[in-house]
Amino acid sequence: MKTKIAVLVSGGGTNLQALIDAQGSVIASGKITLVVSNQPGAYALERAKKAGIAAAVVTKKEWGGQKGFEEKLKQVLKENGIEMIVLAGFMAILSKDFTDEYPQRIINIHPSLIPSFCGEGFYGLHVHEAALSYGVKVTGATVHYVNEIPDGGKIILQKAVEIQEGDTPEVLQRRVMEQAEWILLPQATELVCRRIQEEKA
Helix, strand or coil, rough: CCEEEEECCCCCCHHHHHHHHHEEECCEEEEEEEEEEEECCHHHHHHHHCCCCCEEECCCCCCCHHHHHHHHHHHHHHCCCCCEECCCCCCCCHHHHHHHHCCCCEEEECCCCCCCCCCCCCHHHHHHHHHHHHHHCEEEEEEEECCCCCCCCCCCEEEECCCCCCCHHHHHHHHHHHHHHHHHHHHHHHHHHHHHHHCCC
């Protein structure tokens, strides 16, 4: 039995697509069985549909704030027998109550080499803008376990990406995705799935 994976998304779902494309090759010990978005119009939901993966929408507005939102999220995950969670461009902070329910079973990808340019306020293009304005020569991506501290969990994998002359935040964002995020996230997902399989054995 493969580890059942839920991918949590908020936007376009490029990292979700990388995970879908890696199923059966890189991700051999797990299977994406659910995609959950906290944004009803997220294009990631369309990607899930095209891949034949069940999808759900859970919003804070609909469930009366953080507590209600997390309770509903837990319910949806339990109903689907989810064993592992991948945050792929998920723009909501999860509380300690939530992360404690899935110790070392929630992972996130961050578009920098943590501890650089991470934590609250560092997401999306902001990360790449900060790296460029600081003048660093190397950036990259990090996959880490999720706890209640934004970008604060133990690092699983990192990959460096060189910054080039004339980079804009958008150009850099694309390179970090192609050279690091889309490679690392499936690899880290497989590592965690395999560990869960071994724990169950």
